[in-house]
Amino acid sequence: MTSKTTGSLTAPAVIRELLRIGAPPWRRLALAALLGVLGALATVGLLAGSGYVVDRAAFRPGLGAIAGVLAAVEVLAFLRGPLRYGERLVGHDAAFRSLARWRVWLYDRLEPLAPAGLLGWRSGDVLARVTDDVDTLQDLYLRCLLPVGVTVAAATLAVALVAVVLPVAGAALAAALVVALSVAPAAAVATGTARGREAELRGRLGAEVVDVLRAAPELLAFGRDAEALAKVEATDRELTAIARRRAWSTGASGAIVTACLGGAVTAVLALGVGAVHAHHMAPVMLAVLPLAAVGAFETVPAIATAALRANDVVAAGRRLLDLTSIRVPVIDPEEPATLPAGCPRIAVHDARLRYAPDLPWALDGMDLDVAPGAHVGLVGASGAGKSSLVHALLRFWPLQEGSASLGGVPLDTLRQADVRRTIALVDQDAHVFAGSIRQNVTLGRPKATEGEVDGVLARAQLADWVATLPDGVNTQVGEEGAQISGGQRRRIALARALLTGAPVLVLDEPTAGLDQESGAQLVAGIVDDARTRGTSVVLVTHRARDLGHLDRVIVMENGRVAHALDGPEAAGLHDPTRPALPDGAGADRPTPV
C-alpha cells in the first residue's frame, strides 16, 4: 500500500495538485483577501491616526485642526471588526467547499481498489488519514494562502505610509518586516524534519489505540492489557518529545517577531527624534511612526503559523496523493462489449491469478464451466482459491493468464457494472451497513417495492424474524450489524442479492455462522428457488450438507480443480452416512468417526 512515486513531488507541485482537486472558489478567496487587507490597514490607520491626534492636540491648535483626522479614526475603529469578521467567514466558507470536494475525491480513489486492493489497510490508519489529512487541507486557504497574501499586502502599504512621513523610517520598518517575515517562518519550521516522523508516530498511535479497543477481550483474557497500554504510552512519549521540540521552535519564531517589532519601534522612534531635530519632520508626526510600526506588525505572527501549516498541508497532501499511484486492479474497457440478455454461461479456462508478483498463485490453471441455470458447488480447503475465483468472476481482480467469459463474451471486454448486474454476490464478509434492514436489503435495488422486499425476506427465511421486531424492516442493525446475529447478517446479505434479480447468484460461504440444520435448509431453499426461476447458482462452501441439491460439485486444491462430481454423486453428498468424496478431497472428513 505504500508508494514512492509522489514522495518526490515538490511542495509547490503538491499544492498545485491540491488546488486542482479542491477547485477553490477563487472569487470567495479574493473577497476574503480584500476584506483582510482592508481590516489590517484599518488597524494601521487607527493607531497612526490616534497618535497624530494626541500629538497635534498637545500643541492646543483648536478643535478644527484635529476634527478631520479624529473623525477618520472613529470610522476606522468602527470598521475594523466587521472587516475581519467578513474575511474569516468568507474564507472558511471557501475552505469548506473545497473540503467536500477533497473528501469525495478520496472516496473515489479508494473505491476502485476494493476489495483486494485495500487488503493490508488498517482501519485505524485509514480513519486517521481520512479525518486528519483531509481536515488539514482546509488550512491551505485559512492558514497559508490568505494570511500570507493579507500580511504582505498590508505590510507593504504600511511601509509606504511611514515612508511618506519619513523615508528613512519607512526603510527601517521595511527592513524589520523583511527580517521578521523571513526568519520567523524559518525558525518555526526548523524542526520540520521531525514532521514525517510525527505523522508516522501518529499513525502508529492510532493503530495501537484501535488495537487496545478492538482486541480488548483477548488482551484481558491473556493478561496482556498492561503491556498494550505501555506500548501506547511509549509512542505517546515519543510524540510528546517531538511536540516539545516544536514548541521550542514555535516559541523562538514568536520571540523573533517580537524582537523585530521592538527593533522597528525603537529605530523609527530614534530616526524620528533625529529628524525632528534636523527639521526634516514636524514634531507632531513623531508619535505616528512607532504606532504605525506596531500596526504594521499586527498580522506578522500569522506568517510563522502559515509556514508550519504549509508543511503540514504538503505532508498530508502528499500522503493523500499517494493514493493515486496505487494501481487500480481493474479498469473498464474503452469500448465495452455488450452482454447478451438472459442467463449467461460462465466459462473459465486455465486461469491463473495472484495478488502480487511476490505472492504465490491463488488460481493456478483453474477451469470452470457453469451452464445457464446450472447449480454448481465449489469446495476445498482454506486457501484453495475459492474466494479468488469469486474475485475474478466479479471482475474485482484480473486474471494474469488464461481466460474467462460470461455468455461467450470475454470477461475483460465487459464493463464491471454489467458483470456485477448479471452476477449477484453474497460475499463471505458481506458488509451490513449502519442503517435499517430495509436500507441494507434495498441496496441491491433501491427502487424495489414493498412487496418485492417482503418477497426476498421470505426467500432468505428472514420474514418470521422481521415480523417479531417492533420496527419490522425499519429496525436499525447498528454499526457493522452489531445489533443482530451473524446468521441474520448473512440472511440480510442474501436477501440483498436476491432482490437484484440477477440471473447468476454467487454465494461465498453463505452458511457460516448458522447451525448445520438451518444452513442446509437455507441453501436448499435458495437452490430450489433458483431452479424454478431458471437462474444459475455458484455455491462456495465447506459443508457437505449444503451440497445436497446441486448438479455438480467441484473440489478445488492449490488453485485448480482436483475433482468434479456430477449429478447423483453430488446429490449423495448430503447423506451423512456415505463417505462421499475421494480421499483427501476436502468436502468431508476422510474417515467417519
Place this chain on the structure above:
Amino acid sequence: MSTTAVQRRRGGLIDRRLAARVSATRRYLLTAVGVGLASTASVVAQAILLASVVSSVVLHGATLGAVTPRLAGLAAAFVARALLGWAGEAAAQRTGAAVTSTLRRQLLRHALDLGPVWLGGERAGELSLAATRGTSALTTYFGRYLPQAVLAALAPIGILIWVGAEDWPSFLILLGLVALVPVAMVYFGRESAARTRLQWRRLSSLSARFLDMLRGLPTLRAFGREAHGRREVAEATDGLRQTTLSTLRVAFASALALEFLAGIGTGLVAMVLGLRLLGGHVSLYTAVAVLLVSPEVFLPLRRAGAEFHASAEGQAAADRILSVLDVETEPHEGREDGRTESVEAPPNLDPGGRAGGSLARGRVALSAHRVTVSFPGRATPALIDFSVEVRDGEHLALVGPSGSGKSTAIGLFLGFVRPTTGRVFVAGHDVVLAEAALWRHLLAWVPQRPHLLHGSIEDNLRIADPDASEARLTRAIELVGLSHTVQGLPKGLATMVGEGGVSLSAGERQRLALARAVVRDAPIVLLDEPVAHLDAHTEAALRDTLGPWLESRAVLVAAHRPELVARLDRVVRLGTGPDASKPGCEPGSEPGEGSEAEEDVAEAASQ
C-alpha cells in the same frame, strides 16, 4: 442520583473535572499565568518609555543623546517580552502534553476495566477517535485556552488600575467597555460551545459513516452502488460544512464583538485624550502612554476568545472522554456479605505461575451454579438458571442454536460477563470476588471472532505467553495445521498481519487463535465456536492433531457442532430448541444414559 443531577454534574466545568483527574496541571497552569502577567508588565513599561520619549522630544526638544537610555530601555522591554513569550509557549506545550497523555491513559485503562461487553456496545471507531484526535485537541484547551482565560481575568484589571491612576476619564471609558466583554463572551461563547459540541458529534458520526462506507466498499461494488456511498460521503461532508459555518458565524461574532469593543476603545480614548489635551487637562506623556496601553486591555480577552474557539473541539472531546470515565466499573463485591470465596477446597495452584499452571487431577476446573444473566435493555435474560461443572481432564460441550447463550456462558468463565444471580468459579475462585490475576492465567481461550493485533504473527502468538520459546510457537503453528501457510508467507512468523487480520482468511485467523491457545499452555481451555470458518477437511485434521494436546486439560467448547473435540465426556444443551423463547439449560448428562445429550454426541460423531 437522579438523571438531572447526573446531567448537571456532567455539564459542570470541564476544567475542574479535568483538574480533579490530572493533578500535574495546576503547576504548569500557574507558570503559564505568571509568564503572561510578566509579559503584560513589560507592555506597560514599553508604553511608559515610549510616551516619555515622545513627550520629552516634542514638548521639551530633548536630543537623541538625552533619550538614548530610554530608547535602550524600550528595546530591552521588547526583548523581555520576546523571551517571556518563548517561555510561555514551552509552558503551554508541557501543560497540554501532560493532560493529553494522562487522559488518554486513563481513558484506555478505563475502557479495558469496563470490559469487552461494554466495549462491544460502543463504537470502537468513535472511541478511538476520542482517544487520539480528541485528546490532542485537549492540548489546545489546556495549554492555551486555560492560561489565557486566567490571564484575561487578571491582566485587564492590572492595566485598568494603572490607567485609572494616570487618567480617570480614559479609565471610565475602558472600564465601561471591558464590563461589556463578559456579557458578549457569555452570550456568544455559550452558544458557540453548544454548537461546537454538536459539530464534534457530527464529525464523529461522519468518521463512523466514512469508515462504514470504506468497509462496505466491496459490497457496494458488488452491487454496483459505488455512487450511493459517494453520495453518503458528500452529504455527510456538506452537512458538516453547514453546521460548521453556523457555528463559526456565532463563534466569529464573539470575536467580532471583542474586536469591535477594542477598536471603539482605542477610538474613544483617542478622542477623549485629544479633547482633554486641547483643554490642557492632560499631559502629552499621559496621553501617549494611555493610548498605547488601551488596546492591551482587550488583548488578553481577545486571545482568550480566539483560543476558546480553537479549543472548543477539545472541550467537546473532553466531555466525551469524561463521560466514558464517569461510567462506573462494577466494583469487586466486598467479602463482608458472608459468602465464602470458594465452595471447593482451595485450588491446587502452581505458585507464581504466569501462563499455564496446573490443577490437581479431579479438581473442579470450571463451575457455574444457577447462573442467570440479564443484560440491561434486553427483555429476556441471555442465560437462565445455568449450572455446569467441568472437572480437570474432562471435556464438555455446550450446544444449542444461535442466541441460546453459549458465548455468554464462556464469557462468564472469563469474567467478562457478570452473573446477575448465581455464582461462577474458575479453579475454585469466585470470578466476581477474586482478583483476575489469581485465575485468569489458568485459562486459554479461543474467541468466536478473534482479533489480531497490528504486528507480526509471532507478536500475535506471544500475547498468549511473551516468554514462549521459538520452538513452542512453531509447534503451536504446526498443531493447528498452519505451518504450510506460514512458510508460504514472505517473512514466515515475522509477517505482519493487520488489525482485524485482513490479509488472512477467516479460517486462518481462527486457526491462529487456536495456536494462540496452544501457546498459552493453560490447564483449562475455553473454545467458542472454534471451527465456524473451517472446512470439514481442516477440521478433521485439527481434531486429530489437537486431540492429544487437549487430552489432559479441562475443555469447555461452545459450538453448533462440537466435533473439533474428539473425546466428549458430556454435552449440555442450552435452550430448548431453535425457537426457544426462554434460553436455559438442561442439566448435562453422562454418556450412555440414553438422553438427548447422548444423541448429540452420537450425531456429532456420525457426521
